[in-house]
Amino acid sequence: MAFPLMKRYFDPWLVRIRNLLKAAQGRPMALVVLFSLSLLNLSSEWPSNMGRPAFVGALDEAVPDSFRTARQLLFDQYQRHFPRIPTAQPVTIVEIDEETLATVGQWPWPRNRLAGLIDAVAALKPLAIGLDIYMPEPDQTSPDKVAANLPETAAALAAALRALPSHEAILARSLRAAPTILGAAALDHATDTASTDLRSAPVLVHGTDPLDSLRRYDYVLASLPELQEAAHGQAMLSVTLEQGVVRHIPLIMGLRDKVVPGLPMEMLRLATGSSAIDVFADGSGVQAVGVADVQVPTQPGGDIWLHFASIRSTLSRYVSARDILKGTVDPQRIRDKLVLVGLTGTGTTDMRTTPLGELVPGIEIQAQVIETIFEGRFLRRPTWLKWAESAFIMAFGLLIIWYVPRTQSRLAVFLRAVPKGSAVLGVSLHLLNVLFCFFIFVRLGLLVDAASIFIILSAVMGCFFAPALLRGDDPIKTQARDAQGREDENDRTGKAPGP
Template sequence: MKRFCVRLLAIARKLLRAHKGRPVALVVLFCLSLLNLCSEWPNDIARPAFVDTLDEVLPNSFGTARQLLFDHYQRLFPRTPTAQPVTIVEIDEKTLAAIGQWPWPRNRLAGLIDAIAAQKPLAIGLDIYMPEPDQTSPDKVADNLPTGAAALAAGLRALPSHEAILAKSLRAAPTILGAAAFDHAAFTTSTDLRSAPILVHGADPLRSVQRFNYVLASLPQLQAAAHGQAMLNVALEQGVVRHIPLLMGLGGKLVPSLPIEMLRVATGSSAVDVFADPSGVQAVGVADVQVPTQPDGDIWLHFASIQSTQDRYVSARDILQGKVDPGRIRNKLVLVGLTGSGLTDMRTTALGELVPGIEIQAQVIETIFEGRFLRRPTWLKWAECAFIMAFGLLIIWYVPRTDSRLAVFMRHVPKASAVLGILLNLLILSSGIFLFKHLGLLVDAASIFIVLSAVMGCFFSTALLDEDARVEAAHAKVREDDNGRTGKASGPEVA
């Protein structure tokens, strides 16, 4: 085994020193560039089968570094809200203590919607699923009464059901019900959802967006009464929310997300516009608002710190007790959700903060209002690949040249290639930060750093091997000179 390792090391040394390290550097450049491209395959060309195989063998080869870098951009420059179009009515601990535990009877939820609607909001979005009948409804209670209480049961059945009361409130206010898409069937899931029309301009984007076959939605009676239905799904990458779909596929049709559907209802639009080309979705629009998207219909979310958004929260208890300034609700987009302990769906943002799921939806709406989008267009991915290849080939051609000043410097300072690599990549990182701050572009400086550092590392290794060879040759010459002098001193004396 030891002999095999020594032989393998000798082969590696020979390869690194062959043609001044250029062949090995070329192989490293092309292999890592291909791996980087496969980790984020552009949508404008068909995805080959070997890319899926490579993803299975080397999952998240460059993806993790890319995601951490984009998170770092946001933590350096989090979004500072300039407007507050959203108010969150939270069913919090104070509300649960005053009104009662969750889930509430549907007539009580109807009372909350009526109290919000009285303050004239533009739209009310419910981050709440109601797929099953309310078991506290009068007709359900009547079904559980003993046979001797027939008169009481008949009286209860004569009362409107809690679903009917809630449906009336939903119909009277500009309400949107939330739903969640699933890729598998469950007891309360269905295969369809009542949703507003989607008008597609250009190529059919259904193959590009994330698609599901099942949905967890509210009862058909409630869906029919609400003014809109929308998906609440967010995209998770290793447990972190970085982007959110504005558009998804359910079976064979397109359905909008909650932020887009709320804008549609608030503006009185009859449909959502989708602009697409063969590479995928380019933008999603409502009325005169167009939101640029990734080809899969997602948008990268530029997060604001939760400390800067606390003013948007209003307790549902205060709404029901009439203690809230009407200006907090009037002409606002109102989201209703759970924040009470043990009830809320907590999510981790790119800033590393744990926030209620309803906060994610609010930040999407806020970002659309401000028009400050993070973008990673397909052309940027190709530009990064071109830069890596061009600069990598320049390094491979120039660095090993014996007649260049750089080569002379590197021969005298073997660690020079490492220093130059660090300086180069610091310049690339600074450029990425600049483009993020001023243009909202997500430049993958991490992949550029990894690939070009590996290429420079090939010449760093070659320089170290050359230095070792020079040192070994110098030691050998010293030993030879010492042996020569020793031989002369001990030889026979000639008369």
């Protein structure tokens, strides 16, 4: 009983929709679909060099995930089929792994023990040492902290402990003696240990102030001021997550009204002996970030699309901190290298998912950024590329709208003559689209959005087949029947055949 009632209710609506799609051979509806989907596609990635109209922002909020997910998944597939193959290894990761924790002790270590690891690494003459470690609170195992917890009966012992240097003082001495950089984490909210400033190297801006284009934060989780003052640099370690996957890596960020560097650029600054980091920006945002004679082209937000290498190809860069402390590491693995020190032991580190579908330690991502800069192999999606895609979609879509309904065209004759010709032609064209975009990715490192091209043009083509599909007919037979009907009508009325 329910099904006939539903059919009786929906049938009139299907007829109206079918008649609407058939009006003027489907061209008006196809035009609406082409323009609306093109606008929706643009709103999901509106170029930063143009003011964003209010209605575009409202459209993106109303349909927030319209084309973005398809675009991201496509770009991930580009990388999975063509991952970066490392040609250089400028970075060594000294990992505080499970073997180290089993030998030295659980994390967090007393600061004097961490100082010993830094001294051991520094003795092997690296170019720079970056610590993926935050130390915003005092070490509670420091002698003065232990003394404060002793009973009054142990006054002599407490006095002796207070006479010893604190663990912060020992670590600060090691940080000052080695080319060290402390990492910090960006925060959007205040915490008991967060601050609003970071002691960082100068950033020289060439051109327009880039702050409005950058990802900005109000707070930072940084190490104690005593340790910041001793280290030779401070840097942000934050990465951008999109649905849990790291695709973009910011080279610079905003901390309130200040531009601060990410760890890769600060490592290069210290290694080259430069006093500042250069930022090149214009009205469309950040164009490049540089240090010394190296310039890295960026997205307008000061970030880069990272071309990932598989973790299987980078395992040789890892050195256990236990072996460093024992003195059993080949010195050539550290000498003149950029060394990153971080946690990789189970349960002690944040793990990140890459576009390759691999789960890697956060410090591996920082290493891959430095490695990519050394190799000069960057992925790019410049603003002009989005406009070029939109122009292609509009031009090809209009061509479809003009040509496909023409019943006497070669395409129409072909579709009537060849069974399933429309399916074969559609699949072939879309396959050619994907292969061409992938070829551009491999040869030029450009990220062309073949997904949006496929979705929009398929929707436009669907406008001409939808009336037949709503009736349950074969679209090709329907087109032939409609064409024959129009020819018969023209014969009766004496009119010339129309398009």
